[in-house]
Amino acid sequence: MISKLLSRITLWRAIVALIFATGIYAAYARFALGFQQSTNLADPQPWGLWVGLGTLCGVGLSAGGFAIAAAVYLLGFERYRPVLRTAVLVSFLGYLTVIVGMMYELGLPWRIWHPIVMWNRHSVLFEVSWCVMLYTTVLALEFSPSLVEKIPWVRLRDLYLKWHHEILIALVLIGTVLSSLHQSFLGGLYLMTKGKLDPLWYSTYLPSLFYLSAIPAGLAATLVAIYLSVRSLNVRLDLSIMSEISRVIAPLLCIYALFRGVDLFTHDGWRYLWMWREETLSFWLEIGLFVVAPVVLLSREKIRTTPIYLYWTCCLVVMGFMANRLNVSITGLQASSGFYYVPKWTEFALTFATIAAAVLAFRYAVLYLDILPKNMPANRWIADRAAEA
Amino acid sequence: MENSKAILVDITKCIGCRACEQACKELHGFPLATEAKLSTTALTVIEERGDKFVRRLCMNCHDPACASACLVGALKKTSLGPVTYDASKCIGCRYCLVACPFNVPRYEWSKLVPFVKKCDMCFERQSKGQPPACVEACPTGASIVGNRDQILEEAQRRIVLDSKYVKHIYGEQEAGGTSVFFISDVPFEKLGFVAAPQQPMPVLTANALGDVPTVVLVGGAMLSGMYWITQRRRQVALAEAQEKSNSEKGS
Numbered sequence: 179m180i181s182k183l184l185s186r187i188t189l190w191r192a193i194v195a196l197i198f199a200t201g202i203y204a205a206y207a208r209f210a211l212g213f214q215q216s217t218n219l220a221d222p223q224p225w226g227l228w229v230g231l232g233t234l235c236g237v238g239l240s241a242g243g244f245a246i247a248a249a250v251y252l253l254g255f256e257r258y259r260p261v262l263r264t265a266v267l268v269s270f271l272g273y274l275t276v277i278v279g280m281m282y283e284l285g286l287p288w289r290i291w292h293p294i295v296m297w298n299r300h301s302v303l304f305e306v307s308w309c310v311m312l313y314t315t316v317l318a319l320e321f322s323p324s325l326v327e328k329i330p331w332v333r334l335r336d337l338y339l340k341w342h343h344e345i346l347i348a349l350v351l352i353g354t355v356l357s358s359l360h361q362s363f364l365g366g367l368y369l370m371t372k373g374k375l376d377p378l379w380y381s382t383y384l385p386s387l388f389y390l391s392a393i394p395a396g397l398a399a400t401l402v403a404i405y406l407s408v409r410s411l412n413v414r415l416d417l418s419i420m421s422e423i424s425r426v427i428a429p430l431l432c433i434y435a436l437f438r439g440v441d442l443f444t445h446d447g448w449r450y451l452w453m454w455r456e457e458t459l460s461f462w463l464e465i466g467l468f469v470v471a472p473v474v475l476l477s478r479e480k481i482r483t484t485p486i487y488l489y490w491t492c493c494l495v496v497m498g499f500m501a502n503r504l505n506v507s508i509t510g511l512q513a514s515s516g517f518y519y520v521p522k523w524t525e526f527a528l529t530f531a532t533i534a535a536a537v538l539a540f541r542y543a544v545l546y547l548d549i550l551p552k553n554m555p556a557n558r559w560i561a562d563r564a565a566e567a
Numbered sequence: 568m569e570n571s572k573a574i575l576v577d578i579t580k581c582i583g584c585r586a587c588e589q590a591c592k593e594l595h596g597f598p599l600a601t602e603a604k605l606s607t608t609a610l611t612v613i614e615e616r617g618d619k620f621v622r623r624l625c626m627n628c629h630d631p632a633c634a635s636a637c638l639v640g641a642l643k644k645t646s647l648g649p650v651t652y653d654a655s656k657c658i659g660c661r662y663c664l665v666a667c668p669f670n671v672p673r674y675e676w677s678k679l680v681p682f683v684k685k686c687d688m689c690f691e692r693q694s695k696g697q698p699p700a701c702v703e704a705c706p707t708g709a710s711i712v713g714n715r716d717q718i719l720e721e722a723q724r725r726i727v728l729d730s731k732y733v734k735h736i737y738g739e740q741e742a743g744g745t746s747v748f749f750i751s752d753v754p755f756e757k758l759g760f761v762a763a764p765q766q767p768m769p770v771l772t773a774n775a776l777g778d779v780p781t782v783v784l785v786g787g788a789m790l791s792g793m794y795w796i797t798q799r800r801r802q803v804a805l806a807e808a809q810e811k812s813n814s815e816k817g818s
Contacts, residue, residue: 209679210679211679212676212677212678212679212681213674213676213677213681214676214677217676219676220676221664221670221672221673221674221676222670224661224664224665224674225661225665248790251794252790252793252794252797253793253797254797254800254801284658284659284660285657285658285659285660285661285674285680285681285682286657286658286659286680286681287658287659289657289658289659290658292639292656292658293638293639293658296639296640296641296656297639297640298635298637298638298639298640299776300634300635300769300772300773300776301635301636301637301638301640301662301772302636302772302775302776303636303637303638303660303662304638304639305776305779306638307638347794351787351790351791351794354786354790355782355783355786355787355790358782358786359779359782359783362775362782363775366772366775366776367662367665369771369772369775370632370635370636370662370665370666370768370771370772371665371666372668372764372768372771373668373761373762373763373764374668382771382774385775515670
């Protein structure tokens with residue numbers, strides 16, 4: 179018995195257990211001891227890793243859902259349909275991590291419902307909060323058939339699926355608009371930091387830049403999820419769909435880079451491009467990871483058509499995107515605040531535990547629901563052959 | 568806002584006695600020990616810069632960044648002048664700290680039920696006709712209070728009449744104008760004053776928010792149009808296929 183249990187302990191399971199154990203301690207520290215014991219946040223840096231990585235990256239990397247849904251349903255790109263459910267699931271889980279993140283990020287999380295009844299329409303954050311609420315609802319509805327189709331009661335199931343079919347296009351339309359607004363508004367939050375945010379990142383076009391960068395990053399995140407599913411979850415999928423989608427990423431990144439470049443040159447940002455400072459180094463690291471390396475790599479046929487290379491290229495895009503959001507929310511504000519913020523380990527622990535929970539949820543959804551087409555389980559083949567014999 | 572109040576701090580008159588600090592702390596029931604920087608228990612402090620004493624407090628902006636940033640409207644500009652904070656609405660998002668161009672609001676990081684703390688120009692006292700506690704305590708008249716336009720006139724009068732003053736009223740243009748003004752005989756940047764944008768901060772986000780209806784309408788219409796085209800194409804393709812199969816049957 180014990181040896182059977184021991185044999186179930188693998189490296190990955192140990193890592194996941196460690197992530198959850200530290201996450202649970204971090205949650206205890208946050209709620210029982212407070213911000214001061216659980217974070218390195220301070221008045222000059224009121225938003226740290228939880229906002230920068232949890233919220234900004236969580237929402238941004240969830241952009242694949244609306245992009246693929248709009249492509250399939252509104253633009254008629256039927257060839258993307260096999261990965262539609264994956265994209266929607268990634269977005270849905272991404273948004274759930276953001277909402278869970280708010281529960282420990284907000285100082286008074288039990289008041290999270292306040293924006294529903296207390297309105298300030300001059301606040302970008304107010305609009306953001308409504309986008310989160312509404313778009314998460316839309317994503318839940320878009321995702322719901324995957325769950326509902328598993329309900330054993332046929333009449334209820336058919337009734338729901340029929341109703342769902344009728345509202346689907348409206349859902350996708352509303353979802354596309356909401357999600358576009360939401361992505362832009364996250365950049366809009368930082369419009370208020372004029373004079374504080376480094377000129378390499380501050381721009382009156384922050385909303386557009388956030389939007390333009392989220393789409394390729396969201397697509398890359400979806401490709402990462404697809405590749406990992408095929409690698410480890412017994413999924414059977416023609417991987418040429420990955421190269422199909424990857425063909426869009428490089429042009430989207432180029433459009434973003436062009437916009438960003440023009441923007442830097444139309445305000446004073448370009449003066450800072452070659453200064454020897456930490457901010458400038460972070461800037462070039464971000465551009466290298468997010469734009470230069472992926473665009474060069476994706477221009478090569480061999481990389482686009484080899485899943486493992488494509489996977490690592492998409493990882494670069496995701497990392498570069500994270501670098502951008504962390505630069506806007508942390509690095510770019512350091513000089514003006516005169517405060518050097520390094521997240522406390524409990525901040526990392528709680529964020530990683532939230533992400534790990536989403537990855538686990540994704541894994542079980544792919545295993546038990548019809549998200550992606552699956553291979554027949556191996557033992558069944560054997561059983562079938564035995565029956566034949 | 569003709570009866571809007573404002574405070575004028577004349578740095579040349581401040582002797583660093585810290586009576587304002589103490590009066591503020593007494594009024595709020597904070598520990599009386601003096602503090603070097605603004606904190607959750609020090610809503611105004613005297614900072615020593617060389618031989619100058621610089622009072623720090625919330626600028627109570629005319630069109631405040633914090634009030635426009637606050638998603639639940641906990642922060643409000645009152646017609647009396649003070650920018651007030653309604654703790655019962657606050658959800659603890661701390662966007663006001665991010666938004667403030669003067670880095671004034673403080674957060675109770677060490678508490679399990681944390682709130683934002685900042686000077687509200689003694690809104691309660693002022694609505695009863697009393698001056699703010701700090702101004703009342705000031706023995707040298709370095710801090711005075713009055714109607715905003717009169718206070719601004721007084722500041723202008725002083726910097727014009729006496730050549731020792733820097734020809735700048737800090738707070739007149741900063742962040743589009745504030746309800747706390749500073750005049751000084753030493754350039755403000757040497758006293759740790761930030762070079763805040765010379766425009767009301769809410770303007771920065773107003774344009775982006777103003778675009779929302781357009782984005783929703785135009786975006787929605789474009790997407791619907793694309794969907795219509797997609798559907799139409801599908802129908803045409805279907806009809807053509809049917810025609811083809813019909814003609815094949817006919818022949």
